[in-house]
Amino acid sequence: MKKERVLVQCTVNGKEVAEYVDPGESLLEMLRNRLGLTSVKKGCEVGECGACTVIVDGETIDSCIYLAVWAEGRNIRTLEGLEKNGELTRIQEAFIEEGAVQCGFCTPGFIMSATVLLEKGEVLTREAIKKQMSGNLCRCTGYQNIVNAVEKVMKENADQK
Amino acid sequence: MYDIENYYNAETIKEAVTLLKEHPEARIISGGSDVLIKIREGKLAGTSLVCIRDIKELKGIIKMDSGDIYIGAGTTFSHITSDPVIQENIPVLGEAVDQVGGPQIRNIGTIGGNICNGAVSADSAPALFSLNAMIRTADGSGGRTVPIHDFYLGPGKVDVKPGELVTHILIPEKEYTGYHGHYIKYSMRRAMDIATLGCCVVSRINPSANILEDIRITFGVAAPVPLRCVKTEEALKGSPVNEKLYQAIEDKVREEIHPRDSWRASREFRLQIGGEIARRALERTVELAAGGERK
Numbered sequence: 001m002k003k004e005r006v007l008v009q010c011t012v013n014g015k016e017v018a019e020y021v022d023p024g025e026s027l028l029e030m031l032r033n034r035l036g037l038t039s040v041k042k043g044c045e046v047g048e049c050g051a052c053t054v055i056v057d058g059e060t061i062d063s064c065i066y067l068a069v070w071a072e073g074r075n076i077r078t079l080e081g082l083e084k085n086g087e088l089t090r091i092q093e094a095f096i097e098e099g100a101v102q103c104g105f106c107t108p109g110f111i112m113s114a115t116v117l118l119e120k121g122e123v124l125t126r127e128a129i130k131k132q133m134s135g136n137l138c139r140c141t142g143y144q145n146i147v148n149a150v151e152k153v154m155k156e157n158a159d160q161k
Numbered sequence: 162m163y164d165i166e167n168y169y170n171a172e173t174i175k176e177a178v179t180l181l182k183e184h185p186e187a188r189i190i191s192g193g194s195d196v197l198i199k200i201r202e203g204k205l206a207g208t209s210l211v212c213i214r215d216i217k218e219l220k221g222i223i224k225m226d227s228g229d230i231y232i233g234a235g236t237t238f239s240h241i242t243s244d245p246v247i248q249e250n251i252p253v254l255g256e257a258v259d260q261v262g263g264p265q266i267r268n269i270g271t272i273g274g275n276i277c278n279g280a281v282s283a284d285s286a287p288a289l290f291s292l293n294a295m296i297r298t299a300d301g302s303g304g305r306t307v308p309i310h311d312f313y314l315g316p317g318k319v320d321v322k323p324g325e326l327v328t329h330i331l332i333p334e335k336e337y338t339g340y341h342g343h344y345i346k347y348s349m350r351r352a353m354d355i356a357t358l359g360c361c362v363v364s365r366i367n368p369s370a371n372i373l374e375d376i377r378i379t380f381g382v383a384a385p386v387p388l389r390c391v392k393t394e395e396a397l398k399g400s401p402v403n404e405k406l407y408q409a410i411e412d413k414v415r416e417e418i419h420p421r422d423s424w425r426a427s428r429e430f431r432l433q434i435g436g437e438i439a440r441r442a443l444e445r446t447v448e449l450a451a452g453g454e455r456k
């Protein structure tokens with residue numbers, strides 16, 4: 001029973017995926033090792049750092065503390081699914097413009113958290129942006145530039161309305 | 162890879178109870194944000210799991226005809242905070258669970274998991290105590306209803322019997338109508354930290370007479386289990402709302418709580434903070450009763 005694999009069928013970045021996974025496998029491991037989605041970073045593996053953040057049915061989760069079997073029937077998005085025809089999304093560009101990327105380890109996770117936030121279409125204060133990004137840690141940037149990037153795109157989106 | 166012996170998935174409450182009875186060694190997993198960490202740390206390595214995430218009956222919030230509010234045990238923190246029934250009737254609970262971890266944790270952690278884990282630092286506990294919540298369980302033969310005060314048995318220990326699971330939490334209509342609540346979480350770092358001390362005050366004010374008619378004060382992390390300050394409550398009920406009342410809550414709370422020393426904070430520091438946050442929480446409920454805006 002222990003080693004018996006379980007079939008998981010789900011959508012990953014718009015594509016139907018079917019994989020046999022171990023019941024003890026995390027979604028992080030499935031995405032990295034079986035699907036080669038290496039933007040999903042393996043950091044603390046205990047839900048503290050957010051490097052492994054992906055979007056499941058519109059909500060961010062830490063894929064290191066989410067079992068792969070739970071992905072059954074769900075819609076999963078990773079950083080690899082964001083670009084369209086080789087072009088970066090606006091928030092990715094803004095991270096570069098604002099110097100919000102240094103070593104880059106935390107960046108995919110931050111981009112996924114920012115993506116959900118921006119798709120909600122709300123305009124938030126800096127404090128509120130910080131709160132919404134508090135599940136992601138960065139050892140390099142000191143956060144200000146990251147918040148600047150999110151704030152910038154949030155304002156742009158609001159002006160376009 | 163998590164070290165899991167056997168994994169069983171339940172799709173209904175009935176199935177979950179059957180699985181729990183067939184496999185008494187198995188542990189319930191809901192959001193997994195406590196269980197998976199314990200497996201990773203080795204404390205629960207090699208455990209078997211009964212997963213209850215797919216049970217639809219465990220999710221969601223309903224205001225029932227009686228006025229009582231039903232909160233499914235499998236409802237996540239973020240869904241509680243954004244729920245209109247919560248916002249309209251017991252906003253203090255939505256605000257309290259919005260202070261758990263970061264967004265990713267709030268998207269997976271459930272309120273049932275929060276109380277069943279039995280940690281005194283559980284951010285939902287002070288509000289549930291101050292709202293006199295009732296915990297409903299299922300065990301295949303009718304289940305039980307347990308007041309939250311009796312549910313916590315000791316550090317990490319709650320009143321869930323083998324073969325039983327918590328299905329929902331009820332907030333009785335009479336416990337919240339006319340009341341206002343506020344929760345203050347004091348932690349060392351701002352975000353992503355468990356509480357060093359947490360206090361929830363729920364009060365009923367008679368605005369024309371300016372009298373505190375009823376008050377319920379609960380502390381997390383001030384004792385081995387969440388602590389209702391019953392003596393302080395009794396002493397304050399019926400008092401006029403003024404500076405004397407605020408000073409009294411500070412002083413009496415400091416006499417009643419028994420925080421311990423830990424690497425997070427000393428006993429003296431917790432006593433100081435305890436009085437302070439109880440006072441501020443009460444002041445805030447008075448503002449809310451006077452029509453103050455929710456932040």
Ligand SMILES: Cc1cc2nc3c(=O)[nH]c(=O)nc-3n(C[C@H](O)[C@H](O)[C@H](O)COP(=O)(O)OP(=O)(O)OC[C@H]3O[C@@H](n4cnc5c(N)ncnc54)[C@H](O)[C@@H]3O)c2cc1C
Pocket residue numbers: 046047048188189190191192193194195196197198213234235260261262263266269270271272273274275276277278282283284285321325326327328353354355356
């Ligand atoms: C990084 C991080 C930060 C955190 N920060 C906070 C914080 O700030 N505040 C806070 O309060 N918590 C915090 N937590 C702890 C955790 O997220 C919460 O306690 C959460 O509510 C647990 O819910 P769950 O559904 O994930 O529980 P699970 O891990 O699935 O279960 C927890 C326990 O409850 C039992 N259980 C679950 N559901 C039921 C049920 N319906 N009936 C009977 N037993 C059940 C399980 O067997 C287990 O013993 C944090 C965790 C992490 C990883």
Ligand code: FES
Pocket residue numbers: 041042043044045046047048049050051052053062063064065
């Ligand atoms: S690797 Fe998942 S939160 Fe750190």
Ligand code: FES
Pocket residue numbers: 100101102103104105106107137138139140141
């Ligand atoms: S850029 Fe290095 S951790 Fe964030």
